Amino acid sequence: MSVKKRKTRTKRQKETGSSLSVVFIAILIIVVLAVAVYFFFFSVEQPTSKQKETRVVRTEKTAVKPVKTVSHVLDGTWVSSSDGRILEIHGSHFTLELPSVSDHELVRGTLQFSGNTVSVLYTNTKDKCSHTPGIYTFKKEKDKIYFRVKQDLCAGRKQIFSTLWEKF
Numbered sequence: 001m002s003v004k005k006r007k008t009r010t011k012r013q014k015e016t017g018s019s020l021s022v023v024f025i026a027i028l029i030i031v032v033l034a035v036a037v038y039f040f041f042f043s044v045e046q047p048t049s050k051q052k053e054t055r056v057v058r059t060e061k062t063a064v065k066p067v068k069t070v071s072h073v074l075d076g077t078w079v080s081s082s083d084g085r086i087l088e089i090h091g092s093h094f095t096l097e098l099p100s101v102s103d104h105e106l107v108r109g110t111l112q113f114s115g116n117t118v119s120v121l122y123t124n125t126k127d128k129c130s131h132t133p134g135i136y137t138f139k140k141e142k143d144k145i146y147f148r149v150k151q152d153l154c155a156g157r158k159q160i161f162s163t164l165w166e167k168f
Contacts, residue, residue: 078165129154143167
């Protein structure tokens, strides 16, 4: 009769098999964690068809320069070529500095634009210049503007504005 030998594992074989399992499980855990971290931090959403259309529209748009309104074309500080008066225009408001040896006067007012026509009204004086606006046409060429009287009952304002003004 033959004796059957039983296969038995040695202690060393048992340790090698279990340590291989531990290494395999550790690698599997690291891979799962790496994939989770990747999707959590680096996940890129796939755009829906609506978002794709929006992106196409955005890339086809061109840059548009802001259009200056008539009032902003004259914005800035202007100096009278005849007597050195200073006119500061900001939108629909202006300040006019009337320098003189004896008295320094500062006049404030409003402007109303319609095409190349402007209505000028003083707001801080008590004479007729603050009750009735003067109507002027203006022509701007590079850094110069010229006001031409259409109608103005205020002789002083007519004299001041009817001259060449240069950008300061």
